[in-house]
Amino acid sequence: MDLSQLGSTLKGQSGDVSVDSLKDLDYIGFYFSAHWCPPCRQFTPVLAKFYNELKATDKGKSMEIIFVTCDRDADKFQAYFKEMPWLAVPFEAEDIRSTLSKKHNVSGIPYFVLVNAKTGEVITTEGRSKVTQEPANFPWA
Template identity: 50%
Template sequence: MALVELLGAKVASKNGEVDVATISADNDVVGIYFSAHWCPPCRMFTPALGDYYNKLRSSGKKFEIVFVSSDRDEGAAAEYFGSMPWLMVPFADRQRKDTLASKYSVSGIPTLVLVKAKSAETVTKEGRKTVSEDPEGEFCKP
């Protein structure tokens, strides 16, 4: 399966849309981040994940994250996304959110699933654990 099949052809950035094919070509690992602004554990983890993301990218790791919102409305999702340095599955694509949550057996948030960018093969469904146990991002290999 290709990453574009998982995430759709385009995801949102702060400056418009980004082709998922480009994300796949330019990265080794992509995090699929299930979260919501109303969730206290999410609001605690998101800043730490943001620091981790920025650290890995500034050290040259080819790593991207795509936020999948579990917010109840688009305004809340957009506000929360504004605090994140990565990309987002368009909020309006609720079917894709449901499909992804089902595929990765997401039963609670925050959940971070790491996949290979080229093949969409699952690296781990325990991405939160990876963030705390792999501070240098050793998982991020082609």
């Protein structure tokens, strides 16, 4: 995967994180969501539980989730992002968010796509249902 499409830094809960820190990962999940979206607000805690449980295993050490906000307000983005244990494309990086949305054909949210971090190949665009129905089968390949 061409990590340069993510810019140089992502937001973490305790500050900026270099995109270079993702280079050894096997999987990256892109989570398209928004504060104003009720289905998103319901799915985010489910995804967070999955993420935290996965990160406690060897499989989880090779995966990261990146939140791509669909919010139009920086304060709403920030408040919502505080509920998430993963990384985010900075709110100010609208061009990156738009590029990712187009690349992954996002037409509705919440949308969770898992990609091979080395090749950029999409593993599943059905991440939302996979997380809720088949969490033990990660990475669903």
